Amino acid sequence: QGEIVFASSDYVAQYLFPDIAQYLTQQSPKLDISFQLWKPDLINMLHESGIHLASSMLTQKPDNVSSIYLGSDIPVCVMASHHTLAEQDQITVQDIVKYTHIKVTGGADKDSSVDRQLADKGYSRRITLKVPFFSTAMNLLTNSDRLIILPEHIAMNLARHWDIKTHVLPFETQEQKYWLFWHPKFDNEPAHKYFRYEIARILSTSKYGV
Numbered sequence: 001q002g003e004i005v006f007a008s009s010d011y012v013a014q015y016l017f018p019d020i021a022q023y024l025t026q027q028s029p030k031l032d033i034s035f036q037l038w039k040p041d042l043i044n045m046l047h048e049s050g051i052h053l054a055s056s057m058l059t060q061k062p063d064n065v066s067s068i069y070l071g072s073d074i075p076v077c078v079m080a081s082h083h084t085l086a087e088q089d090q091i092t093v094q095d096i097v098k099y100t101h102i103k104v105t106g107g108a109d110k111d112s113s114v115d116r117q118l119a120d121k122g123y124s125r126r127i128t129l130k131v132p133f134f135s136t137a138m139n140l141l142t143n144s145d146r147l148i149i150l151p152e153h154i155a156m157n158l159a160r161h162w163d164i165k166t167h168v169l170p171f172e173t174q175e176q177k178y179w180l181f182w183h184p185k186f187d188n189e190p191a192h193k194y195f196r197y198e199i200a201r202i203l204s205t206s207k208y209g210v
Contacts, residue, residue: 008107015157037132054182057177069177071177074169075110080145093170095170111150
């Protein structure tokens, strides 16, 4: 009985949350399940937010919250399969800044580390479209010559559904780590302990996970 509130990105909502909801419903038919879109500033307000569990990308283990490490990947450059760069074996920094970019603003910060790397080399990219959802970004991407920087596992999995091509970035990038986390007040709550480990298992083993 009761409600569990889970927060994450729209990518998780579309590709991973259905499995989570189905499993929890089977195990606890009287449980109500709510999904909220994650915002980075919520990590400092978990106590009062009403969120029981959240998953997001953070470069380091989050402070002042309890967490389970889910995995890691790196950012990559993504484009439509008809894009000129899609035909190349690899891309250059000049290629990245030559074309305009799309940015997904919902959820975690997915690309500012790349902007810092470009700035160190004296370059910057022009972001002409900012959208909150991956599905919107893919619609825009596949009908243009724009580029987008995405986490590798998300790019690979979106390629199952969209006609896109992925290139490794031409410089070393910061590892992106993924976590399931919650307020420590839930640490010893039996139901919460059960749900968090089951949700972590689904997030870690799904073909759409990291």
